[in-house]
Amino acid sequence: MSTESGGMSIELLGPLSVRINHVPVMPAAAKPRQVLAMLALNAGRVVTVSTLIEELWGDQPPPSALTTLQTYILDLRKRMAAAMGPGMDPKRVLRTRHFGYLLDAQDAQIDIEEFGKLAVAGRARAEAGDYRGTAELLSCALALWRGPALVDVRKGRVLELEVTALEESRLAVLSRRIEADLVLGRHADILGELTALAARHPLNENFSAQLITALYRTGHTARALQAFHRLRSSLVDELGIEPSAQLQRLQQAVLSRDPSLDAA
Numbered sequence: 001m002s003t004e005s006g007g008m009s010i011e012l013l014g015p016l017s018v019r020i021n022h023v024p025v026m027p028a029a030a031k032p033r034q035v036l037a038m039l040a041l042n043a044g045r046v047v048t049v050s051t052l053i054e055e056l057w058g059d060q061p062p063p064s065a066l067t068t069l070q071t072y073i074l075d076l077r078k079r080m081a082a083a084m085g086p087g088m089d090p091k092r093v094l095r096t097r098h099f100g101y102l103l104d105a106q107d108a109q110i111d112i113e114e115f116g117k118l119a120v121a122g123r124a125r126a127e128a129g130d131y132r133g134t135a136e137l138l139s140c141a142l143a144l145w146r147g148p149a150l151v152d153v154r155k156g157r158v159l160e161l162e163v164t165a166l167e168e169s170r171l172a173v174l175s176r177r178i179e180a181d182l183v184l185g186r187h188a189d190i191l192g193e194l195t196a197l198a199a200r201h202p203l204n205e206n207f208s209a210q211l212i213t214a215l216y217r218t219g220h221t222a223r224a225l226q227a228f229h230r231l232r233s234s235l236v237d238e239l240g241i242e243p244s245a246q247l248q249r250l251q252q253a254v255l256s257r258d259p260s261l262d263a264a
C-alpha cells in the first residue's frame with residue numbers, strides 16, 4: 001500500500017468509511033461527507049468542481065458555493081494530515097487538479113473494487129461450467145455489502161445515480177449466484193431467500209422465475225403458479241404489461257410438468 005496514502009481503506013458498500021492508518025477521516029457534517037463520498041467513489045479519477053457543486057446544491061448553488069467547497073476540501077485535508085502523521089503532505093492524497101479534485105488511493109483497499117473483481121471472476125467460472133466456484137466467489141462478493149451503499153450519506157442527484165447503479169450491480173450478482181445454486185440443486189436451501197427477494201422486488205422477473213423454479217422443484221407446484229400470477233398482477237397493475245415470453249413459457253412448463261424443469 002502506498003506510503004503516500006498512509007495505508008488507506010475505503011468502504012462504500014454500507015456506511016461510508018475512509019481510513020488512513022486505521023484512523024477514520026470522515027467528517028460529521030452532511031455536505032462534507034457528500035464530498036468525501038464523491039471523491040471515494042471515484043478514487044483515482046478527477047471529480048470536477050461543477051460535479052461536486054451539482055451534488056451539493058443541485059441547480060441552485062449559493063454565491064459562496066466555490067468558497068464553501070474549498071473549505072470542505074481544506075477540512076478533509078486536515079483530517080487526513082492528522083491521520084497520516086508528521087512529515088506527510090495530505091495534498092498528495094487529496095490532489096487539486098484542473099477544474100477538480102482527485103483522491104489518490106493507489107494501492108488502497110476499496111470494497112467496490114474487490115466486489116467488481118469477485119463478480120468478474122464468478123462470471124468467468126459460470127462460463128466455464130464451474131457453478132460451485134461461481135457460487136463461492138459471488139457469495140464472497142455479496143458478503144462485502146454491509147447494508148445499502150452509502151447508507152449514512154445524504155445523496156444529491158449525482159450520488160443517487162451512482163448508488164442506484166451499485167444496487168443494480170448487487171442484484172445482478174445476487175441473481176447469478178442464485179442461478180448457480182439452482183444448477184447445483186440447492187433449491188430447498190434458497191427457497192426462503194427467494195421468497196423474500198420476490199416480495200421485495202415484485203417487478204423483478206429474474207427473482208420470480210427463480211422462485212417459481214425452486215418451488216416447483218421442491219414439490220410446491222400450486223405455490224409456483226401463484227408466484228407467477230403475483231408477478232403478472234404486479235406487472236399489469238404497475239406497468240400495464242404482461243410477463244415476458246420466457247416467464248410465460250416457464251408457467252406453461254410448470255402446468256405441463258415439463259421434465260426440463262427438473263433439477264440437473
